[in-house]
Amino acid sequence: MKGKGTARLRKPRGRYHHGALRAALVSTALRVVAEEGVGALSLRDLARRLGVSHAAPAHHFPDRTSLLVALAGDGFARLGEDLAAGAAAAGPARGERLVAAGRAYVGFALDHPGHFRVMFGPHVAALPRAPGEVVRAAQAGWRVIEEAVEDVVGAGDPRVPQLSFAAWTLLHGASTLYLDGLLRLQIPDLAERPAFEAWVERALASLFESLGPRP
């Protein structure tokens, strides 16, 4: 962070140029998505909130999808940071980093459900090719999971990709099913968030139960 901190939001009444419209669009869009969901997001509404003409956003995001892609890129970056921070703050005991990373993944989904949905929603997925920023950020997150797995079975173990795959899909499925309310439907105990986190932790444990550092 440098300069004047947060970007200006509403445009000063008299001025013709906004000055930081793109950043303001992204940050306001994130607020709308968090409060009302991705369905409530419209370019015209954003323009109105920012005191700008209805066609102004088009110069920064040619269509609605490109704005969603930007939000998704931002989300993947934040998720990657959360994962790395969680793993870094974990204790040294075997498996603690993986549990911490898993907690960070699920925590991100539950803390920012709207943002999470944009990241894994149909708009971004329907693109012919994933945008570079998404690719890079997703790869960084994947790397954190792989390292956490290596922390359990040892670096160089040939099962690292396979186990990272299992851990990631488990965490991701748990996050999305929880957000959809389907888990709570089958297992009423999961209504409370701490209980859910405990279940996820135990599921991760089941995955690695039979594995020594180097069998």
Place this chain on the structure above:
Amino acid sequence: MKGKGTARLRKPRGRYHHGALRAALVSTALRVVAEEGVGALSLRDLARRLGVSHAAPAHHFPDRTSLLVALAGDGFARLGEDLAAGAAAAGPARGERLVAAGRAYVGFALDHPGHFRVMFGPHVAALPRAPGEVVRAAQAGWRVIEEAVEDVVGAGDPRVPQLSFAAWTLLHGASTLYLDGLLRLQIPDLAERPAFEAWVERALASLFESLGPRP
């Protein structure tokens, strides 16, 4: 199935009433979703395809969301049937039913990506309470997974819910991440579908590796 098989689609030119509009809306919507994705689905477009006025669908589905909910209910029912059929067709060896159910789950997602997205998309999830038909169908599917898990660890084992939870989240996460193209991004080997299915199978195996029938 009884009577004349498939419901009439386009309305006969001279007639005022369509006669089976609701069923025609659902089946045409499924086709549109499969071919162009949920984003391309609109009530007016459906009405046009069926040769019916633009406001006719409103009498069967008061708004767009209620149509999506109907599609989701149908999807959960089909997924449940696929799961049950897969498990029923599996051999008797320990674990085969679970693998077959998993294959059915992933197969449904990959065969009907649009439908799958509607089922787990934001529209249905944003509802205050899940509709009854969705609840029932989802419960039936969950039951199949639980039975498949019981087939591995033995009915009555206290770990059944926990392991079913792990299996379901793993399968669901694998399905959605594959559809989003994110798995392929990290593990190029997964570009081919059979390879992906093999990875899923091995991930399931990791989950149950350390478990005997009754330890």
Place this chain on the structure above:
DNA sequence: ACCAAAATCTTGTCGCCGTCAAGATCTGCT
């Protein structure tokens, strides 16, 4: 310092969409 080019924002327009309202037509029941 100057000015042309590019970036940024505005106004205006178009077609499509979901939704509501009011009326026409058909169907089933008594």
Place this chain on the structure above:
DNA sequence: AGCAGATCTTGACGGCGACAAGATTTTGGT
């Protein structure tokens, strides 16, 4: 036969994404 309700039609309204053309400001080369 006739009525009530279900089903479909026409018409209208506002919001939206997208496009086009013009106004204003900033930038960069000289």
